[in-house]
Amino acid sequence: MVLTVTNLTYRVENRPILENTGFTAMNKWRVGVVGANGSGKSTLLKLIAGDLHMDAGEISLQRGLNLGMIKQDMPDDSMSLLDVVLSADKRRSALMHQVENEKDPYKLADIHEQLHAIDAYTGPARASSILSGLGFTTEQLGDPLSSLSGGWRMRVALAAALFQQPDVLLLDEPTNHLDIEGIMWLENYLANYPHTLLIVSHDREILNKCTDHILHVEEKALTMYTGNYDTFERERAERRAQQQKMHEKQQAQKAHMESFINRFRAKASKAKQAQIRIKMLERMEFVGAVADEHQLSFSFPEAEDIPPPLIALNEVTLGYGNNPPVLKGVDDRIDMDDRIALLGANGNGKSTLLKFIAGRLKAKAGGMHQSKKLRIGYFSQHQTDELNVDSTPFQEMQLLMKGGEAGARGRLGQFGFNKSLQDTPIKNLSGGEKSRLLFALISYNAPHLLILDEPTNHLDIGAREALMQALNTYNGAVLIVSHDPYMVERVADRLWLVQDGKVTDFDGDLRTSREMVVQNRRDQKRDERNSKTGDDGLTAKEQRVKAAEARKKLVPLKKEVEKAAKLVDKLTEKKKGIEAQLADPAIYDDNDTVKDLQFDYGQLLKEIAQAEAAWLEAETALEAAQP
Secondary structure, three states: OOEEEEEEEEEEOOEEEEEEEEEEEOOOOEEEEEOOOOOOHHHHHHHHHOOOOOOEEEEEEOOOOOEEEOOOOOOOOOOEHHHHHHHOOHHHHHHHHHHHHOOOHHHHHHHHHHHHHOOHHHHHHHHHHHHHHOOOOHHHHHOEHHHOOHHHHHHHHHHHHHHHOOOEEEEEOOOOOOOHHHHHHHHHHHHOOOOEEEEEOOOHHHHHHHOOEEEEEEOOEEEEEEOOHHHHHHHHHHHHHHHHHHHHHHHHHHHHHHHHHHHHOOOHHHHHHHHHHHHHHHHOOOOOOOOOOOOOOOOOOOOOOOOOOOEEEEEEEEOOOOOOOOEEEEEEEEOOOOEEEEEOOOOOOHHHHHHHHOOOOOOOEEEEEEOOOOOEEEEEHHHHHHOOOOOOHHHHHHHHHOOOHHHHHHHHHOOOOOHHHHOOOHHHOOHHHHHHHHHHHHOOOOOOEEEEEOOOOOOOHHHHHHHHHHHHHOOOEEEEEOOOHHHHHHHOOEEEEEEOOEEEEOOOOHHHHHHHHHHHHHHHHHHHHHHHHOOOOOOHHHHHHHHHHHHHHHHHHHHHHHHHHHHHHHHHHHHHHHHHHHOOHHHHHOHHHHHHHHHHHHHHHHHHHHHHHHHHHHHHHHHHHOO
16 A cells, blocks of 8 residues: 555634545556545645645555655746756755765765666656657757746646656646647656556546546545546446435335334234334434535527628738737638637647637738627636636626626526625635636627637536536537647537648547647657758768668558557457446446446556557657658
């Protein structure tokens, strides 16, 4: 047992967040920590890390093991990014310092042996690889930390935590500041993490690909499930159904016995039997009824029809100041029934395009035609910083609607705000509640087009589900940028690819687009290598011979990539087959079959993780060998 939490209680102002609860995590378990916003997930990680002090209970880490998590307090801003990450490994840094100052040759030999044992000399290469995976270029590694904005600094903090490779790694929403490339890299890294991992995330993709256990935080208690998130959802639903069935059965037995007792307790011939039933009732351990789950739901107001198109873009060029244009020649249209997701790496211009369509940025060239009656609702995470934190949701909505109390409260109620929450100062709302308030505010006038830039960042899984349902029943157009593939797949029916300064309709699916992002990054790295090495001095014939030799070397590597990809596809199809069986309610009448399928499913998840790791390794080898 690597980590054990026993009888844990933690209170805030005498209100219990976690109460007399616990769990155990074994070596190499990858545990997803899930639960509604405010349930205590982040609090649990801070308690384990020692950043908060529990009121009762015990948290024990196996002797000799170390624990790591993302640190908010970064070291000296003048340090280079590479040095910041290297310094996170305290033992390595201490030994390297000793090497510089130790004069005794015997002690130096011992220090070098310790450095070799912890693979210290590959540190710069490993740190560079992690930083590269999280989006930093080789040129940036020597830049001072002070040159980065908040989001990029958080990437460095994440890289530092990963570089330590602690025996127990704690991560709290690590994808919040990553683009699609960084998320894909992190998914592969965590799926093959060699030690124990606890990760708080609302990203289904991460929870399904990277975890083999789920720790559910609910009603002040912790419950561990085996399997990834999809498995957890099914097993939890099954447990709740079984609990309710047992409760109803017990209640029927209780009613029957009480009826017998009341009828025959006074009769001498039946008194003894009545007493037996009284004792049976006293000894019964009753199973409680399944508590009704609060299902968050909200809805966007219906917009009236207006003549198409809502938006027509005509050869639009966008940019900032005197810098080169970000986008050129954007030419497309948006109609009332469109659900469009923008794809592409960070920095390619997705948010820039949204700002322009929302009327927050002027074009450098070209133009945009709008339907005369068009109303737009625009959501951006930056807008949460613009809210009047001393005001309340009700006051903000009433100010916008310029009407009576009933209208404002009714509209907020459509977004899951009860009266108490409506009258709570905005500064006391959680990140998810602020996001829901923005949804309510931007849609108060029934817009025809919703423009959403990363709307799920602060939403828990329940709120994300509610948002998806609200968007799918909304009758207007949706333009969305999101790194949540689950959201994009279930909301969008059109994809725009923003890449190389252009915006084009993308005919593939989301997986294909993600693979394209990786391929584009590989091509960029290859071009960087070619620009540094070059083929100066070679004759045309020599260059052809060299190119032919390079292509010959790539053949076995390409075969390995194809082989690995086919295996992943084969295992994925097998996984879908088991999922289809587990989705059949009738199967749960046979507990043995269910257990066998769940076991097979768990084994299959491990095989898929291994196969994907082999695929990534083959892709990396091919990338390195590209001329």
